[in-house]
Amino acid sequence: QSVLTQPPSASGTPGQRVTISCSGSSSNIGTNNVNWYQQLSGTAPKLLIYGNNQRPSGVPDRFSGSKSGTSASLAISGLQSEDETDYYCAAWDDSLNGVVFGGGTKLTVL
Amino acid sequence: QVQLQESGPGLVKSSETLSLTCTVSGGSINNYYWSWIRQPPGKGLEWIGYIYYTGTTKYNPSLKSRVTISVDTSKHQFSLNLNSVTAADTAVYYCASPLMPGYLYGWAYWGQGTLVTVSS
Numbered sequence: 001q002s003v004l005t006q007p008p009s010a011s012g013t014p015g016q017r018v019t020i021s022c023s024g025s026s027s028n029i030g031t032n033n034v035n036w037y038q039q040l041s042g043t044a045p046k047l048l049i050y051g052n053n054q055r056p057s058g059v060p061d062r063f064s065g066s067k068s069g070t071s072a073s074l075a076i077s078g079l080q081s082e083d084e085t086d087y088y089c090a091a092w093d094d095s096l097n098g099v100v101f102g103g104g105t106k107l108t109v110l
Numbered sequence: 111q112v113q114l115q116e117s118g119p120g121l122v123k124s125s126e127t128l129s130l131t132c133t134v135s136g137g138s139i140n141n142y143y144w145s146w147i148r149q150p151p152g153k154g155l156e157w158i159g160y161i162y163y164t165g166t167t168k169y170n171p172s173l174k175s176r177v178t179i180s181v182d183t184s185k186h187q188f189s190l191n192l193n194s195v196t197a198a199d200t201a202v203y204y205c206a207s208p209l210m211p212g213y214l215y216g217w218a219y220w221g222q223g224t225l226v227t228v229s230s
Contacts, residue, residue, distance in 0.1 A: 044220035
């Protein structure tokens with residue numbers, strides 16, 4: 001069972017806006033930055049969002065991150081077929097003294 | 111552009127030690143926290159630990175008793191040792207580094223990953 005909670009699945013149609021949630025606690029999301037990763041099948045994860053809402057160079061602005069209290073969200077606007085893959089959130093946990101992940105969300109583009 | 115490459119045996123016997131090395135190229139090993147992350151087949155990601163270029167380490171509490179991460183700055187390499195392995199340690203092992211110096215996580219650079227299978 002993961003420390004951060006993500007829905008196992010999400011879906012949307014092309015062009016739609018979808019959000020993926022990541023729920024934690026005061027010892028992780030509540031006090032530390034959240035990062036989001038996209039992982040295509042058989043490949044290493046790719047950093048999508050760092051510092052809650054910052055995009056690395058090269059990540060389309062269709063991807064955005066936000067945080068409120070002990071929860072964070074990844075929003076994908078203008079959904080495209082190539083967005084169909086797995087997404088993970090991660091944060092530092094002060095109680096565990098280490099990085100914790102969400103269990104991952106599989107996004108389906110209908 | 112930083113590039114990372116994992117190397118090591120793809121098959122380890124149960125109760126023995128898993129040893130992997132990550133070679134860093136295209137950038138400095140200094141001032142960065144270097145991490146190991148693993149992913150069992152069909153499952154999610156698990157952070158194993160990190161090492162700063164000075165040798166300071168931090169490990170996942172669930173693995174701390176079995177993990178050692180070391181760094182050799184002269185060879186631009188850092189390594190993972192995980193002892194007393196069981197089938198539960200079968201996973202793809204990734205080395206990774208953050209986007210910026212001084213960041214603990216927020217891994218922008220990853221190796222391609224190496225599958226390590228623990229056999230009985």
